[in-house]
Amino acid sequence: MGQHHRVLVIGGGNAGISLAARLTRKNIGDVAVIEPRETHYFQPLFSHIGAGAAEMAEAVRPQADVMPRGVEWIRDAVTDILPGENAVVLAGGGRVTYDHLVVCPGLQLDWDAVPGLAEAMAGPHGSSNYDAELAPKTWDLVRNLRSGTAVFTQPPGPAKCAGAAQKIAYMACDYWREQGVLQDIAVALVVPTPTAFGMPDVDAELERKMAEYGMTLLTSTTLAAVDADDRTVVLAGPAGEREVPYDLLHVVPPQSAPDWLKNTDLPASGDEGGFVEVDPETLRHRRYPNVWSLGDAAGTTNSKSGGALRKQVKVLAKNLVGALRGQAPQARYDGYSVCPFTLSRGTAFFAEFDDAYRPRPSYPWLKMAKERRWQWVMDRHVLPQVYWHLILKGRA
Ligand SMILES: Cc1cc2nc3c(=O)[nH]c(=O)nc-3n(C[C@H](O)[C@H](O)[C@H](O)COP(=O)(O)OP(=O)(O)OC[C@H]3O[C@@H](n4cnc5c(N)ncnc54)[C@H](O)[C@@H]3O)c2cc1C
Known part of the structure; x- marks a missing residue:
């Protein structure tokens, strides 16, 4: 007999680990994450590495170290999703079934x-x-x-x-x-x-x-x-x-969704990018109510970023916990995203906006698009710590 999990997450990247951690903090048991890679990357630091302002060692952790306690790590890659059978197929040949599935394998580089x-x-x-x-x-x-x-x-x-x-x-x-x-x-x-x-x-x-x-x-x-x-x-x-x-x-x-995902029944018909067809507010699949998606692979309307999915994690966790209790989704994601523009090796500003490119500043009293030293310090030094110690622990 194959494995079965109450909540099965595909992808142990920024989205998958943050969500699994948040679910365990909400006392949801029997969560498993499928992730083939032994290392976990904080990708935003790659920009600083390319500019000689950071070392790769700061952007990498063993996957085992970021996997939330109590979450089962399935060290394999998904090759197919069979939503009609509530099952996923693994590269290693196995099958895993689920009550709820969260799809977040990120983007492939074409x-x-x-x-x-x-x-x-x-x-x-x-x-x-x-x-x-x-x-x-x-x-x-x-x-x-x-x-x-x-x-x-x-x-x-x-x-x-x-x-x-x-x-x-x-x-x-x-x-x-x-x-x-x-x-x-x-x-x-x-x-x-x-x-x-x-x-x-x-x-x-x-x-x-x-x-x-x-x-x-x-x-x-x-x-x-x-x-x-x-x-x-x-x-x-x-x-x-x-x-x-x-x-x-x-x-x-x-970039586009991974090829194997494009070939499943989860993208909307005609979506060449192959993203998972979710309601962009509730993050629930439009045709399979026990399938959810967030992060880069989700067919949402926002500009894709770690800052965007940080908001999505909170919404999806709330709606999934509600669904496990038989409730309709209550929380809604508003399309927020962010892009830190590093204007030099010591200054930056954060462009914060929604899916219609309207400003969504976290500090409304400040002029948003202005080169600043402290926003570079945030991007280069503070956010990596927030990522490892709060975001991946389901606390931010
Ligand atoms: C150079 C660069 C700079 C960036 N700068 C910023 C920034 O400044 N601010 C910001 O907010 N965002 C930034 N981002 C974007 C941010 O890193 C991504 O939006 C975020 O990582 C997306 O999270 P995710 O979980 O959807 O995908 P990922 O973090 O990419 O994780 C996907 C995971 O799924 C796994 N996976 C893939 N295929 C399978 C499979 N078949 N089965 C199981 N698992 C699978 C992968 O191994 C991976 O671990 C940057 C990205 C890059 C590359």
Whole structure:
């Protein structure tokens, strides 16, 4: 006979561990988390690692250390979900059944979606903070560049912390300025959107900083191809395609839900991203009431981030506990998200907004889009501690 759990969570990342911890704090027993990886990453630090402002050791913990006490860890990967049978299929061949299922396996990085991209990342001039192995390489490339062209790209479509593509660009410029070489480096920032971010105040502050660094912003533009041997990228913009040479290339790759999840019955029909079809407020599946989702893999309307899912965890935990008692969902997620823009290796501001890009500041009495020292200290030093000691313990 296979295993059965009252609450089964797929993915022991930011969302899965935070939720499992919160459920155990609410005295919900028989919770299991399926997670194949032996290590747990705090991904927001990858931006600082790429800028030489943090070490990888600070962003990694053994998965065993973050698994909440009393929660069973199933060390395997899910390959299929059979919601009609209340079962999931494991790569190791087993099946696990559930009363309630929470789906949060995060996003997959679609390196093959851009021709030549994977080869460029393996080559000597390309990197991406989105891969734990590559983030330290970003710093090697940044500190060794003395002149030439640096290209930073942000992908179209859903991405985890979309603004992270820009953070490394500003921090690299700050380093090059400190080294006295910024004037010898042409820096291009490529974004798919019509403006740098999409909120007037935030755009103005980012553009002020770009002007200070002498960066070129290419809007409504995407990375169409990379030729690592020639060291050129093809950029597709409003005026068509053009080739640009590079000496340093930092790419945030296109992202989507994991392929195996796309092939289940959980995404809405026609959703090419493959995200779990939930009510974006209650986080309950629209067709399978004992299936829930949160975090990057959920088909919600917000901009995907750890800050967004921190709010989702509270809502989902409340609604799931209610459902276990036979109650209808009461708590609602309001689409909040956040992006810390690190404007240098010592200053930042937090863009906080909802799913219509309306401001949602935590400190309404402060001008939100303003470069500050203390917000960098929060992002670099305080939030990692909050993550390990409060968020992953279901306390924040
Ligand atoms: C470079 C970078 C910078 C970022 N900066 C910020 C920031 O400043 N602020 C912010 O709020 N957010 C930031 N984020 C985003 C944040 O890290 C994510 O939004 C958050 O980690 C999403 O949590 P999640 O649990 O949905 O996914 P993840 O944390 O990615 O976890 C998913 C888990 O599911 C597991 N999994 C995958 N497939 C399977 C399977 N088949 N079976 C079982 N388990 C599986 C994975 O191994 C993983 O452990 C950043 C991300 C990156 C990459």
